[in-house]
Amino acid sequence: MNCPEFRDKTHEHLRGNLPRGEEVELKAHAEECSECSDFTSTCSELTCKEFVDFLHSFIDGELAKERATVFDRHLSVCPDCTAYLESYRRTMELSVLAMTDLSVSEKIPEELVLAVLNAQKQGE
Numbered sequence: 001m002n003c004p005e006f007r008d009k010t011h012e013h014l015r016g017n018l019p020r021g022e023e024v025e026l027k028a029h030a031e032e033c034s035e036c037s038d039f040t041s042t043c044s045e046l047t048c049k050e051f052v053d054f055l056h057s058f059i060d061g062e063l064a065k066e067r068a069t070v071f072d073r074h075l076s077v078c079p080d081c082t083a084y085l086e087s088y089r090r091t092m093e094l095s096v097l098a099m100t101d102l103s104v105s106e107k108i109p110e111e112l113v114l115a116v117l118n119a120q121k122q123g124e
C-alpha cells in the first residue's frame with residue numbers, strides 16, 4: 001500500500017465504508033510510515049468532513065483556540081484539505097478582487113477626464 005492509497009482508505013474507514021480485512025493493511029502501513037500514522041491520528045481528531053464544515057469559521061477567525069490548533073494540525077498532514085483551503089481562499093480572493101475591480105473602474109473615468117483636461121490646457 002502506498003501513502004495516497006492509505007489516505008483514501010483512511011477516509012473510507014472514517015466513513016465506515018472500508019471492507020473488512022483492509023483495516024489490517026491500514027494498521028500495517030501506519031506502523032511503518034510515521035507520516036501516515038500522524039495522518040490517522042489527526043483525521044480521527046478532526047475528520048475532513050468536519051474540517052469543511054468549520055472552514056468558514058476558521059477563516060473568519062471565529063474558531064476557539066483549541067479547535068484552530070486542531071485545524072492547523074489537520075492541514076499539516078492532509079493534502080486534500082490543504083488543497084481545498086487553497087481553492088476556497090482563491091475563490092474568496094477572486095470575489096474580493098472583482099469588487100476591487102469595480103471600484104477601480106469607477107475611478108478611471110474621473111482620472112481620464114482630468115488627463116484629457118490637462119492635455120487640452122497644455123494644447124492651448
Ligand SMILES: [Zn+2]
Pocket residue numbers: 002003006029033035036
Ligand atoms: Zn504512508
Ligand SMILES: [Zn+2]
Pocket residue numbers: 047048051074078080081
Ligand atoms: Zn482532511
